[in-house]
Amino acid sequence: MARLRATFWIYVTACVVLVHLVLLPALFYGMGYVIRESHEDLFVDHARTFSRVLADEFEVGVALDSQTRTEDLLDFAITHGGARYAELYEQGRSTRSVYGSPDIKTPRTTDLSFGQGGDDIYFVVRPIVHALHHAELRLGFDEQPTQERIQIALTRMFWLLAVYLGVAIAIAIILSHRLSRPIQRLQAVSRAISSGDYTRALNVTTGIRELHALAVDLEAMRHELVGVNDRLEAKIKEKEISEVRREELQKQLRHRQRLETVGTLASGVAHEINNVLVPIMLFTDTALQDLPPSSAPRANLERVLAAARRAKDIVKKILTFSRELGEAKLALIDLREVVAEALHLFSVLAPPTIEIRTEIDQSIPLVRADTTLAVHLLINLCTNAYQAMEGAKGTLTIGLKYQEQADEGRMPRPRIEFSVRDTGRGMDAATVERIFEPFFTTRSVGQGAGLGLSVVHGIVESFGASITVDSKLGVGTTFRIFFPAVDRLEIIRDPVALVV
Amino acid sequence: MQSILVVDDEPDVRDSVKYVLDRAGYSVRTVESAMDAFAELARNPTDLLITDIIMPQINGVEAIESIRKTYPSVRIIAISGGGNFGVTEYHPTAITTTAYLASAEKAGAHLVLTKPFESDELIRSVEKVLGVGHA
Numbered sequence: 001m002a003r004l005r006a007t008f009w010i011y012v013t014a015c016v017v018l019v020h021l022v023l024l025p026a027l028f029y030g031m032g033y034v035i036r037e038s039h040e041d042l043f044v045d046h047a048r049t050f051s052r053v054l055a056d057e058f059e060v061g062v063a064l065d066s067q068t069r070t071e072d073l074l075d076f077a078i079t080h081g082g083a084r085y086a087e088l089y090e091q092g093r094s095t096r097s098v099y100g101s102p103d104i105k106t107p108r109t110t111d112l113s114f115g116q117g118g119d120d121i122y123f124v125v126r127p128i129v130h131a132l133h134h135a136e137l138r139l140g141f142d143e144q145p146t147q148e149r150i151q152i153a154l155t156r157m158f159w160l161l162a163v164y165l166g167v168a169i170a171i172a173i174i175l176s177h178r179l180s181r182p183i184q185r186l187q188a189v190s191r192a193i194s195s196g197d198y199t200r201a202l203n204v205t206t207g208i209r210e211l212h213a214l215a216v217d218l219e220a221m222r223h224e225l226v227g228v229n230d231r232l233e234a235k236i237k238e239k240e241i242s243e244v245r246r247e248e249l250q251k252q253l254r255h256r257q258r259l260e261t262v263g264t265l266a267s268g269v270a271h272e273i274n275n276v277l278v279p280i281m282l283f284t285d286t287a288l289q290d291l292p293p294s295s296a297p298r299a300n301l302e303r304v305l306a307a308a309r310r311a312k313d314i315v316k317k318i319l320t321f322s323r324e325l326g327e328a329k330l331a332l333i334d335l336r337e338v339v340a341e342a343l344h345l346f347s348v349l350a351p352p353t354i355e356i357r358t359e360i361d362q363s364i365p366l367v368r369a370d371t372t373l374a375v376h377l378l379i380n381l382c383t384n385a386y387q388a389m390e391g392a393k394g395t396l397t398i399g400l401k402y403q404e405q406a407d408e409g410r411m412p413r414p415r416i417e418f419s420v421r422d423t424g425r426g427m428d429a430a431t432v433e434r435i436f437e438p439f440f441t442t443r444s445v446g447q448g449a450g451l452g453l454s455v456v457h458g459i460v461e462s463f464g465a466s467i468t469v470d471s472k473l474g475v476g477t478t479f480r481i482f483f484p485a486v487d488r489l490e491i492i493r494d495p496v497a498l499v500v
Numbered sequence: 501m502q503s504i505l506v507v508d509d510e511p512d513v514r515d516s517v518k519y520v521l522d523r524a525g526y527s528v529r530t531v532e533s534a535m536d537a538f539a540e541l542a543r544n545p546t547d548l549l550i551t552d553i554i555m556p557q558i559n560g561v562e563a564i565e566s567i568r569k570t571y572p573s574v575r576i577i578a579i580s581g582g583g584n585f586g587v588t589e590y591h592p593t594a595i596t597t598t599a600y601l602a603s604a605e606k607a608g609a610h611l612v613l614t615k616p617f618e619s620d621e622l623i624r625s626v627e628k629v630l631g632v633g634h635a
Binding site for chain 2: 270271272273274275276277278279280281282283285286289305308312
C-alpha cells in the first residue's frame with residue numbers, strides 16, 4: 001500500500017467499491033434465497049391447503065359416486081385452485097382435468113418439492129379416506145407464475161443494490177473530497193513552513209475532530225514560529241543597529257582624535273612659526289626704513305613683509321582651529337540675528353547667479369554662542385557653498401529649525417538645526433571624511449590655505465555644538481550644525497541672559 | 501636713555517627686538533632665560549622688561565609675578581606666539597595665546613603683545629608703556 005500513490009479521494013472511493021464488490025453479491029444471494037424461500041413457502045402452502053380442502057370435498061361428499069361431480073371438482077381445481085393438472089385415480093380408473101398442455105412426462109404418485117421434476121409443475125398426491133372408495137387425488141400446480149415473481153423480485157433487488165452502490169460511491173467521493181480538502185490545506189501550510197514561509201495563515205474549518213485538532217496544533221506551531229522568527233529578526237536588527245551605531249561612534253571618535261592630534265600639532269607649529277616670523281618682520285621692516293623709496297631691493301623686501309603678514313594670518317587661523325576659540329565669549333544669542341547679519345555681509349560677496357533662500361522656523365530658542373564667531377562661521381560656510389556652485393546657477397539655502405524630537409545624531413534633544421545647503425558640485429566620501437582637517441583643501445594651490453572648514457569646526461566645538469556634513473556628487477552639500485536648546489531654568493540662571 | 505631688558509629663549513626674536521629698539525633710541529640688553537633676567541635686573545637699573553611667556557625652566561608668567569614684587573617700578577610687556585605645548589604644568593586650561601596673555605596681564609604685565617608684530621607696533625607699545633613721547 002505504501003507504493004500506492006493515489007489521491008486520497010480515489011483511494012477512499014476504491015476502498016468503498018472494493019468493500020461493496022465483496023459484500024453486495026453475498027447480500028444479493030442471501031436476500032435472493034430469502035425471497036425464493038418465502039415465495040416457495042407461499043406456493044407450497046397454497047398447493048397443500050387447496051389439495052386438502054379438495055380431498056375433504058371428495059371424502060365427505062358424494063362426488064366419488066358421480067362421474068360428473070368428480071369432473072366438476074377437478075375442473076374447479078383448474079379454474080380456481082391454480083392447478084394445471086388434476087386427476088382422481090381409483091383402482092386403475094383415472095379421471096383427469098388438464099389445463100393447457102403441460103408437459104408432464106410421468107404423472108407422479110408422490111410429492112415432489114418445488115422446482116423438482118424439471119417441468120415447472122409441483123405435484124401434490126393426497127389419499128382420499130373413504131369407506132367405499134380407495135382413491136388418490138393427484139394435483140399438479142403450475143410453478144411458472146411464482147418463478148416469474150421471484151425473478152421480478154430478484155431483478156428489482158439487483159437494481160436497488162446497483163442504485164445503492166452508485167449512491168455509496170457518490171457519497172464516498174464527496175466525503176473523501178471534503179476530508180481531503182483540509183488535509184491538503186494543512187499540507188500546503190506545513191510545506192510553506194518547511195520552506196521558511198510563516199506568513200500563511202491556516203484557515204481550516206472542518207467538522208472532523210482529529211483534523212480540527214491537527215489544524216489548531218499546526219496553527220499554534222506556526223504562530224510560535226512566527227513569534228520566534230519575529231523575535232530573531234528583531235534581535236538581528238537590533239544588533240545591526242547597535243553595530244552601526246558603534247561604528248558611527250568609533251568613526252566620530254577617530255575623527256575627533258585625529259582633529260585633536262592635528263590641532264595640537266598645528267598649535268605647536270604655529271607657536272614656532274610665530275617666533276620665526278618676529279625677526280623676519282622686524283628686520284625686514286627696519287631694512288625697508290633704511291632703503292630709499294625707489295631702490296630695487298625695497299620692492300623685494302616689501303614682498304617679504306607681505307608674505308610674512310600672510311604667514312601671520314595663516315598661523316592665526318591655525319590657532320583658531322586649535323581652540324583659540326575656547327576663549328569665545330559665550331552668551332545667549334538669537335541665531336536669526338546671526339543669519340541676518342551674515343546675509344547682509346555675504347550679499348556683497350555672492351554673485352547674482354546664486355539665489356539665496358532662508359527656511360527659518362517662527363520660534364527659535366536662544367542658544368549659547370558668540371555672535372561674532374557665529375557670523376564668521378556662517379560666512380565661512382556660505383563662502384564654501386558659493387565656491388562649490390561657482391560658474392553655475394545655484395541655490396543657497398540657510399535653514400533654522402527647532403527639533404523637539406531629534407531622530408539622529410549625537411546631539412541630545414531638544415536642539416536647533418542650523419543648516420547651510422548648496423546645489424553645487426558635491427563631494428565624494430573621501431573628501432567628506434577629511435573636510436574638517438586643517439590644510440585639507442580641494443581648491444588648487446594658491447586659492448586658499450584650506451583652513452576654512454577646520455576653523456568652522458573649531459568654532460562649532462567652542463559653542464558646545466556639533467557639525468555634520470552630507471554631500472552627494474553633482475547634487476550638493478548640506479552642513480548641519482546642531483545647537484543644544486537652552487532650557488528655561490538656564491536662561492533664568494544666566495546673568496548674561498538677564499542683560500539680554 | 502631708558503633701558504630695556506628683553507627676555508626670550510629664541511635668539512632671533514631677542515636680536516630683532518633689540519635691533520628695532522636700539523634704532524628707536526633705547527638702551528637694550530637681552531637675556532635668554534628668566535634666571536638670567538633676575539641677575540641682569542639685579543646688576544643694572546631697568547625701565548622696561550619685555551618677556552616671552554613660554555620659556556624653559558621658569559616661564560614668563562612666573563617671572564612677571566616675581567619681578568613685579570621685587571622691582572615694582574619696572575614696566576613689563578609680555579609677548580607670546582601661542583601654542584599649547586609645555587604649559588600643562590602650570591596652567592592646564594590655558595592653551596591659547598589669548599589665555600597666556602591674559603594670565604600675563606593678571607600676573608602684572610602692563611601690556612601684552614601677540615607675536616609676530618611689526619616694528620611700528622613694537623615701538624608704539626613700548627612708548628605706550630613707558631609714556632608717550634619719551635623717546
